[in-house]
Amino acid sequence: MTDDVLDPLIHVPARLRIVATLAALEDGDTLAFTRLQDMIGLTPGNLIIHLRKLEEADYLSSEKTGNGAASSTTVALTSCGRAALDAYTHALRDLLGGL
Amino acid sequence: MALGDQGGHGFGHVRRGLAIGARTASLQGPTAAVIPVVFAFVVVNLGATLVVAKRATSGVSGRPRLRRAEVIVMAMAWVAVFVVMGVLAGAGVSRAIVYGLYPTTVPFIVAGLAWAGIMAARANRRSCGTGLAVAVVGALGAFAGPAGAWAVAGLGLFVVFVGNAAAIAWRQRTTGAR
Numbered sequence: 001m002t003d004d005v006l007d008p009l010i011h012v013p014a015r016l017r018i019v020a021t022l023a024a025l026e027d028g029d030t031l032a033f034t035r036l037q038d039m040i041g042l043t044p045g046n047l048i049i050h051l052r053k054l055e056e057a058d059y060l061s062s063e064k065t066g067n068g069a070a071s072s073t074t075v076a077l078t079s080c081g082r083a084a085l086d087a088y089t090h091a092l093r094d095l096l097g098g099l
Numbered sequence: 100m101a102l103g104d105q106g107g108h109g110f111g112h113v114r115r116g117l118a119i120g121a122r123t124a125s126l127q128g129p130t131a132a133v134i135p136v137v138f139a140f141v142v143v144n145l146g147a148t149l150v151v152a153k154r155a156t157s158g159v160s161g162r163p164r165l166r167r168a169e170v171i172v173m174a175m176a177w178v179a180v181f182v183v184m185g186v187l188a189g190a191g192v193s194r195a196i197v198y199g200l201y202p203t204t205v206p207f208i209v210a211g212l213a214w215a216g217i218m219a220a221r222a223n224r225r226s227c228g229t230g231l232a233v234a235v236v237g238a239l240g241a242f243a244g245p246a247g248a249w250a251v252a253g254l255g256l257f258v259v260f261v262g263n264a265a266a267i268a269w270r271q272r273t274t275g276a277r
Binding site for chain 1: 157158159160161162
């Protein structure tokens with residue numbers, strides 16, 4: 001039942017934290033990968049895996065700039081990702097509304 | 100009885116002294132000793148705000164919050180306010196007006212209206228309302244006298260900015276994001 005109502009892609013705790021963190025940004029803003037890693041507390045490899053899954057679903061976009069040691073990656077929630085989080089939170093509220 | 104009378108006289112003197120002191124302060128504006136304290140408070144406050152803002156936005160990048168024209172409008176508003184203040188001081192206008200009433204009323208009215216205009220052009224109703232509320236605080240302070248204007252500004256801005264923060268938090272709770 002939970003899987004039918006709650007988006008399984010967002011429902012995973014680590015990805016929920018990523019999406020919720022990125023949702024706090026204003027439209028058009030991006031967050032550095034290193035800052036996101038600091039905030040979420042995941043290893044780089046683990047974070048990359050979760051980000052890739054979200055990007056494949058078009059929930060977030062990433063951009064890499066520079067080369068080598070000077071390179072940096074930024075990520076941001078897409079409008080699709082923001083809508084998915086809205087739907088997820090509404091579904092969760094409805095689900096818990098009776099408690 | 101005699102002791103009670105003396106006590107009553109003593110309190111009477113104290114009350115009169117406080118009333119005269121308050122009246123003198125409101126007529127002459129803040130003393131020279133108060134201005135550095137206020138200035139230091141503003142500098143510390145601004146420094147703390149910048150440090151917190153820098154930490155909070157570390158790693159965040161994107162479009163600038165204000166366009167160049169908007170920055171120029173706000174900067175000109177602030178500069179004009181303090182140029183006029185300097186002109187008034189040079190023209191011999193009373194200290195109560197220049198250092199008491201003016202700094203806590205005119206800057207808020209001008210800056211508040213300028214901000215409200217910029218935000219209205221962006222169709223940002225919440226920020227426009229915040230600018231108008233700041234202007235209203237400045238206007239209310241003008242009716243409170245040189246000493247009261249500082250209290251109105253302090254309490255008024257506190258209410259406006261806490262209210263603004265509460266409105267943002269409420270919107271985030273109801274929409275689930277941002």
